[in-house]
Amino acid sequence: xxxxxxxxxxxxxxxxxxxxxxxxxxxxxxxxxxxxxxxxxxxxxxxxxxxxxxxxxxxxxxxxxxxxxxxxxxxxxxxxxxxxxxxxxxxxxxxxxxxxxxxxxxxxxxxxxxxxxxxxxxxxxxxxxxxxxxxxxxxxxxxxxxxxxxxxxxxxxxxxxxxxxxxxxxxxxxxxxxxxxxxxxxxxxxxxxxxxxxxxxxxxxxxxxxxxxxxxxxxxxxxxxxxxxxxxxxxxxxxxxxxxxxxxxxxxxxxxxxxxxxxxxxxxxxxxxxxxxxxx
Numbered sequence: 001x002x003x004x005x006x007x008x009x010x011x012x013x014x015x016x017x018x019x020x021x022x023x024x025x026x027x028x029x030x031x032x033x034x035x036x037x038x039x040x041x042x043x044x045x046x047x048x049x050x051x052x053x054x055x056x057x058x059x060x061x062x063x064x065x066x067x068x069x070x071x072x073x074x075x076x077x078x079x080x081x082x083x084x085x086x087x088x089x090x091x092x093x094x095x096x097x098x099x100x101x102x103x104x105x106x107x108x109x110x111x112x113x114x115x116x117x118x119x120x121x122x123x124x125x126x127x128x129x130x131x132x133x134x135x136x137x138x139x140x141x142x143x144x145x146x147x148x149x150x151x152x153x154x155x156x157x158x159x160x161x162x163x164x165x166x167x168x169x170x171x172x173x174x175x176x177x178x179x180x181x182x183x184x185x186x187x188x189x190x191x192x193x194x195x196x197x198x199x200x201x202x203x204x205x206x207x208x209x210x211x212x213x214x215x216x217x218x219x220x221x222x223x224x225x226x227x228x229x230x231x232x233x234x235x236x237x238x239x240x241x242x243x244x245x246x247x248x249x250x251x252x253x254x255x256x257x258x259x260x261x262x263x264x265x266x267x268x269x270x271x272x273x274x275x276x277x278x279x280x
Contacts, residue, residue, distance in 0.1 A: 009075070010082040012091045017071055020120065023059050024067050042102045042178075043116040044109035058098040060118040073124050076140075077131040084134050093189065097126025100185025101178040108177060112166070117175030122182030125162075128155050129186035159183050245271055 027037065039050065042057035061067040082090040101122025105114045131138075132155040139148035162176040162183075248264050260268070 008079055008083065010079045010090075011087050012094070013074060013078040013082055016074060016078070016094070016120075020059055020061065020067055020071065024061050024064070027060065037118070038116065041116045041118045042105070044106045044114050047102070047106050054099050054102045055095065057102065057118045058095075058120045058123055061120070062118060066119055070120050070124055073128065074120070077128045078124070081127050081130045081134065085130070093130070093186075094123050094127060096189060097182045097185045098123035100126070100188075101181035104181025104184055105175070105177045112177070114175075114177050117178055119175065119178075121175065122178040122185075124182070125155075125158065125179050126182040126186035126189075128158070129183050130190060131155075133190050155183075241271070 037060065040053065040056040040060045042053045043050070047053060061070065078090075078094075081093075085093060098120065105117070108114060132151045136150065136152040138151040140151055140154055142149055142154060159180065162179040165176040166180060244267065248260065248268060251259060251264070
């Protein structure tokens with residue numbers, strides 16, 4: 001529950017809630033085989049032989065309580081983040097965090113024992129990290145804490161708890177290593193996105209127009225270089241010859257030299273002769 005305006009149920013949050021609930025219902029009623037659950041769970045020792053488990057484990061939960069907690073967190077934080085990111089980027093970000101949690105657990109398995117796990121907690125903690133980045137000072141009411149807690153503080157506390165339980169493992173049935181992996185993946189994504197927005201933009205080059213034209217019976221193909229126009233600085237009003245020259249050059253740039261009338265061709269020849277004699 002948040003002191004922000006209540007979150008609206010967004011498209012992908014709704015779909016994820018339904019998918020997770022349907023999967024749990026099917027696995028508790030029709031597909032109760034332990035072998036199937038193990039085939040969908042992420043097990044670091046078998047991960048490379050079962051690559052689908054990098055994603056499938058996110059949609060399997062250990063029971064109704066596990067699903068309920070994740071669903072509440074997804075609804076409260078995910079709806080706001082999806083509204084901010086947009087639906088397409090949100091679902092890609094959600095899956096990225098979930099896969100990143102599994103990859104993180106696989107890498108650390110070389111140093112710390114990591115058992116088999118299921119659940120969307122890694123992806124959801126990644127969503128919570130995004131929420132804390134977007135609205136760090138949003139006040140949240142978390143039962144049973146009586147006072148509001150800032151979003152940034154709440155997420156940092158949860159990450160700290162997962163870190164402590166990862167370093168001093170206890171059999172509480174939670175994949176703390178995967179939770180940390182989701183948070184790390186989320187931080188990397190948001191950090192790189194922030195750096196890309198800060199990348200310096202190369203200044204625009206000044207506009208330049210080059211027109212090569214030759215009048216007469218035998219005309220050579222014209223060469224035109226027309227870069228993107230930039231706003232011109234105000235300048236004194238040109239004389240009639242300069243204004244007419246600009247108009248004719250603009251016409252060549254737009255429709256080609258073949259579109260000039262005989263009078264315009266004569267005008268260009270006259271201006272060219274004046275330039276060669278140094279007369280303005």
